[in-house]
Amino acid sequence: MAPEQQINIAQALTRQAEAQPETTALILPRKRTSQGWSDRRWSYRELNELTDRLAAGLQAQGIGKGTRVAFMVPPSLEFFALFFALFKSGAVPVLIDPGIGLKPLKTCLAEAEPEVFIGVTRAQLARMVLGWARGSIRRTVTVGPRPFWRGLKYADLLSARVEAFQPPEVSGDDEAAILFTSGSTGIPKGVVYRHRMFAAQVELMRDAFGMSPGEVDLPTFPPFALFDPALGMTTVIPIMDFTKPAKADPDMLVSLIEQYGVTNLFGSPALMNTLSRYLEANRLRIPGVKRALSAGAPVPPSVIERMHGALDPWSDIHTPYGATEALPVATVSGRELVGELSDGNRSGKGICVGRPLAANEVRIIPVSDDPIDLTEYAGEMPDGEIGEICVAGPTVTDTYWRREKQTREAKMTDDQGRIWHRMGDLGWRDAEGRLWFCGRKSERVVTPEGTLFTECVEGPVNAVDGVFRSALVGVGERGNQEPVIVIEPEPDADRSAVEAAVREVLARDWLTREVRRVLFKDAFPVDIRHNAKIRRRELAQWAASPG
Numbered sequence: 001m002a003p004e005q006q007i008n009i010a011q012a013l014t015r016q017a018e019a020q021p022e023t024t025a026l027i028l029p030r031k032r033t034s035q036g037w038s039d040r041r042w043s044y045r046e047l048n049e050l051t052d053r054l055a056a057g058l059q060a061q062g063i064g065k066g067t068r069v070a071f072m073v074p075p076s077l078e079f080f081a082l083f084f085a086l087f088k089s090g091a092v093p094v095l096i097d098p099g100i101g102l103k104p105l106k107t108c109l110a111e112a113e114p115e116v117f118i119g120v121t122r123a124q125l126a127r128m129v130l131g132w133a134r135g136s137i138r139r140t141v142t143v144g145p146r147p148f149w150r151g152l153k154y155a156d157l158l159s160a161r162v163e164a165f166q167p168p169e170v171s172g173d174d175e176a177a178i179l180f181t182s183g184s185t186g187i188p189k190g191v192v193y194r195h196r197m198f199a200a201q202v203e204l205m206r207d208a209f210g211m212s213p214g215e216v217d218l219p220t221f222p223p224f225a226l227f228d229p230a231l232g233m234t235t236v237i238p239i240m241d242f243t244k245p246a247k248a249d250p251d252m253l254v255s256l257i258e259q260y261g262v263t264n265l266f267g268s269p270a271l272m273n274t275l276s277r278y279l280e281a282n283r284l285r286i287p288g289v290k291r292a293l294s295a296g297a298p299v300p301p302s303v304i305e306r307m308h309g310a311l312d313p314w315s316d317i318h319t320p321y322g323a324t325e326a327l328p329v330a331t332v333s334g335r336e337l338v339g340e341l342s343d344g345n346r347s348g349k350g351i352c353v354g355r356p357l358a359a360n361e362v363r364i365i366p367v368s369d370d371p372i373d374l375t376e377y378a379g380e381m382p383d384g385e386i387g388e389i390c391v392a393g394p395t396v397t398d399t400y401w402r403r404e405k406q407t408r409e410a411k412m413t414d415d416q417g418r419i420w421h422r423m424g425d426l427g428w429r430d431a432e433g434r435l436w437f438c439g440r441k442s443e444r445v446v447t448p449e450g451t452l453f454t455e456c457v458e459g460p461v462n463a464v465d466g467v468f469r470s471a472l473v474g475v476g477e478r479g480n481q482e483p484v485i486v487i488e489p490e491p492d493a494d495r496s497a498v499e500a501a502v503r504e505v506l507a508r509d510w511l512t513r514e515v516r517r518v519l520f521k522d523a524f525p526v527d528i529r530h531n532a533k534i535r536r537r538e539l540a541q542w543a544a545s546p547g
């Protein structure tokens with residue numbers, strides 16, 4: 001197959017439809033009875049034909065190459081079909097997490113300036129009431145009943161003639177989508193994806209994890225689900241609120257895994273925590289699962305260990321490391337982590353996120369908040385020393401959407417003209433070439449005595465019995481911050497015993513000895529995408545005057 005034919009990710013779906021037309025592409029479980037789940041299913045042929053019709057419909061409506069389309073449809077047949085149809089038509093879907101909060105959502109939508117808004121009824125209503133992107137939206141397509149019968153409905157897209165569809169010429173450098181970050185360290189930023197980056201992502205995922213056609217995936221994070229059809233896997237869509245993965249019902253997940261013979265599972269660390277506790281408490285095993293992937297935030301050693309209790313010895317949980325701007329960067333398997341590496345986390349080394357994938361190049365540069373235009377000015381830290389993690393590779397994005405300042409702060413160019421992404425993460429490389437993540441750059445705590453790294457302090461504290469999770473935050477101006485450790489206890493924990501044990505852990509090291517204030521807070525604020533990234537800035541404000 002000529003390389004240009006593989007540039008548009010939607011072609012991967014067409015290829016699967018040719019290679020395995022009658023294989024099930026999508027399963028939508030509906031109702032659970034004593035006999036198991038009833039469901040609706042679509043084969044690769046059906047899904048591909050549907051996307052062809054929708055792409056023709058989009059084109060007939062003037063939605064085509066380069067048209068930015070805000071897309072708010074939760075995982076469903078329409079989600080998959082429309083997404084691939086948008087790619088086929090050359091339009092640029094704009095994806096923003098609906099749960100980021102109304103104000104940031106409005107700002108992000110205004111910034112993205114979409115010309116079209118495709119959404120379910122609820123999203124269209126919110127758009128109308130709240131005036132989302134009022135200045136730019138020309139057309140709307142509603143999945144479900146249309147508010148006030150305005151705009152197009154999904155079915156309108158199905159009436160165009162497929163034969164009339166003219167596939168647009170797409171090059172690898174053309175914009176394919178704008179995906180917003182989760183906004184855990186500020187307002188979410190739109191990341192510009194080009195077609196070649198998606199194509200590379202699919203290849204990297206397949207090669208790194210050996211994902212293959214015939215596998216069955218249970219994705220609990222919508223954008224990740226889009227890899228499945230491209231990889232020839234069958235997708236089972238779980239019944240859950242995708243903005244609250246920590247609250248996904250583990251019994252539902254296990255029953256889907258069993259009934260559909262799920263081989264691959266993707267979930268945020270918060271979802272894996274919920275699932276692994278349930279599996280352990282009920283002594284359940286999930287033997288068919290070959291691999292579980294968890295990413296988006298550090299995956300605690302306890303979650304890895306509990307998952308091992310439920311997986312077969314030849315199966316594993318992996319913790320790929322990356323960001324919306326560059327994904328995946330590195331990965332490590334749980335079986336490599338248990339023992340020495342997890343002990344490293346418990347003793348304050350940070351959290352091991354594994355070896356960079358072969359296609360990527362990683363460099364650790366001295367910590368700085370200033371823009372660096374050329375890598376030659378960036379410097380490099382020796383192995384073993386903490387700096388900022390930077391990456392170059394085929395999935396590394398080169399710009400934020402209309403955010404020049406943030407682009408300058410996050411990108412560098414090398415002497416070959418390649419773009420490097422500064423992850424905004426601090427970490428170091430060990431003698432085996434593995435990366436260790438030590439926390440976000442913007443969340444480091446700088447006191448007159450030195451710099452404290454969140455993950456290096458929290459790892460040992462999290463290992464204390466009765467601690468569910470902890471957060472190191474700095475109160476005051478950077479350089480003169482007071483370090484405070486905030487504990488979210490397990491529900492049944494004895495707080496005074498926990499506090500005494502935490503203080504003992506902190507006293508072990510000369511720098512952490514500085515952390516004198518230990519606070520307790522139930523239910524940490526976390527990001528909406530993964531429910532796992534702790535919003536340390538919010539906690540720092542609270543710690544400044546805890547109420």
Ligand SMILES: Nc1ncnc2c1ncn2[C@@H]1O[C@H](COP(=O)(O)OP(=O)(O)OP(=O)(O)O)[C@@H](O)[C@H]1O
Binds near residue numbers: 295321323
């Ligand atoms: N396996 C992992 N272990 C530890 N941290 C991880 C892992 N995977 C991802 N992360 C964290 O998630 C970050 C990427 O998150 P994402 O792209 O969702 O948005 P964000 O960077 O949190 O958003 P914003 O930049 O708007 O604050 C990484 O930079 C890293 O800090």
